Amino acid sequence: MKSKTTLLSAVLMSVLGTALYAPASYAAEQCEIDTRKTRVVSERVGRKVQRAYELYAEDQVDAALGELLEIDPSGEFDKAYVSRMIGSLYAGKEGHAKTALKHLKIAVDIDQLGGTDHANTLRLLGDLNIAERNFNEALKYYEQWMKFSCQEDTNVYLRMASAKFELKKYPETLSLADKAIKLQTSPNKGPYSLKMAAYYESKQYPKAAKIAEDIARLFPQERRHWIQLAQMYMLAEDYKKSLYTMDIAYRKGYLESASEFKMLAQLYAQNEIPHRSALIQEEYLKSGLVDKDESTLSMLANTYHQAKEIDKAVDYYGQAAAINNSSRYYMRQAGLLMELEQFGAAKTAVRKAMDGEGLKDRGEAQMLLAQAHFYLGEYKAAHRAAIAASKDSGTAKTAKGWISYIKETADRKGVAL
Structure with a gap:
């Protein structure tokens, strides 16, 4: 849709007789636009109108309006003609759309303008009402324009589709957008975007993805269309196509924002390619595009896991934990160190967790600490930690088993507890 300023500038051209559209035939029958006789204003009014045209040609819009507003037409046709001119000039002045609409409506309601003038005024009323977000009024005048002129126009259908979308009438949005596409002489992404948005708002994500495919195919050089397509595939839960699309965008250098790189990394992980996901995460963290905070570092640690x-x-769990002294990530680090049989480092990580912030399960930490001490041959310390773990309901049963095992092992090795 044109911006309000562009729209109002185009409106002024209609005063000078410039066509605003290149319509297609709407019906084979004779139309009212063709049966309207050409009429001229009275001599008195004509002199004022001519002077207004001259002033307008000299960019003296206010003076031209002054001439027209002084006219007190007696005949209905003169009144309609002058009202149309006043409305068209006000349409070109920022902040005067409501005044323009009032005068243009007078001209249309009198219903005596010539065929082309009446048709253009109907369409102008539609355009201005769209700009003012009077969507039902806009639709009414566009429908009157089509009926009166027996014409169709891709831009009119696009604006009608936009109005229906704003009114949340999504099936009608789709129908009108299809009509706009059918009349296009060259691709315009406006109606495709409206179709995609209508499917999205009605939660028909696979259909929205199909339209996003059309947009990317028709306008392949616009980077955001590839990101948009990948997002639609994600919503449709087609993660393989989403990854393929984002990977193309990445290789073409289309990814720019932190959220886009994160999305690519997430898609690699969802498609069970965690190593590639981790490399992408490391890339954007090292570049500074994404901050190294607890969330991003823990996500990278989890992906490498x-x-x-x-x-x-x-x-990376250690780096994540160190930022906010997070017990949660020290515990994860400790668990993995136990897997690697690095029991000394695991013991250190557990103690950091116990001294850190947000430890949810102290019994689990004591149990892990008991195991680390045990595998290091530190049976007294292991026994103390296991006894502490036995006092927690969540780890009591496991801890009691370890207490017996530690005692048996210590006795066998001649170590007094």
């Missing part, structure tokens, strides 16, 4: 690259997962 999924990729079974435990050393890197341990490193």
Whole structure:
């Protein structure tokens, strides 16, 4: 849709007789636009009108309006003609749309203008009402324009589709957008975007994705269309196509924002390619595009964990934990260190978790600490930690089993507890 300023500028051209549209035939029958006789204003009014035209040609719009507003037409045709001119000039003045609409409506309601003038005024009323967000009024005048002129126009259908969309009438939006597309002589993404938005708002995501495909195919050089297509595939839960599309965008250098890079990394992970996801995450973290905070570092650690690259997962969990002294991530780090049989480092991580912020399960931490001490041969410390863990209802049963096992092992090795 044109901007309000562009629309109002175009409106002024209608005063000078410039066509605003290149319509297609709407019906084979004889139309009212063709049966209207050409009429001229009275001599008295004509002199004022001529002077107004001259002033307008000299860019003296206010003076031209002054001439027209002084006219007190006696005949209905003269009144309609002058009202149309006044309305058209006001339409070109910022902030005077309501005044323009009032005068143009007078001209249309009198219903005596010549065929082309009456048709153009109907369409102008539609355009101005769209600009003023009077969508039902706009639709009414566009329908009158089509009926009166027996013409169709791709831009009129596009604006009608836009009005229906704003009114949340999505099936009618789709129908009108299709008509706009049918009349196009060259691709215009406006009606396609409206169709996609209508399907999106009505939660028909696979259909929205199909329209996004059309947009990317017709306008392949616009980077945002590829991102948009990938997003629609995600909504339609077609994650493979979403990843394929985002990967194309990445290779073409179309990704710019942090959210776009995060989306690509997420898609690699969803498609069970965690190593590639982790590399993308490292890329945008090292570039500074995305801040190294607890959330982004823990996500990277988790992704490396999924990729079974435990050393890197341990490193990034430690970095994530250090930012806010987070017990949660120290515990995850400790668990992975136990898997790597790095029991000394695991013991250190558990103690950091116990001294950190937000520890939810102290019994679990004591149990992990008991195991780390045990595998290091530190049976007294392991026994103390296991006893502490046995006092927590969540770990009591496991801890009691470990207490017995630690005692048996210590006795066998001659270590007094």
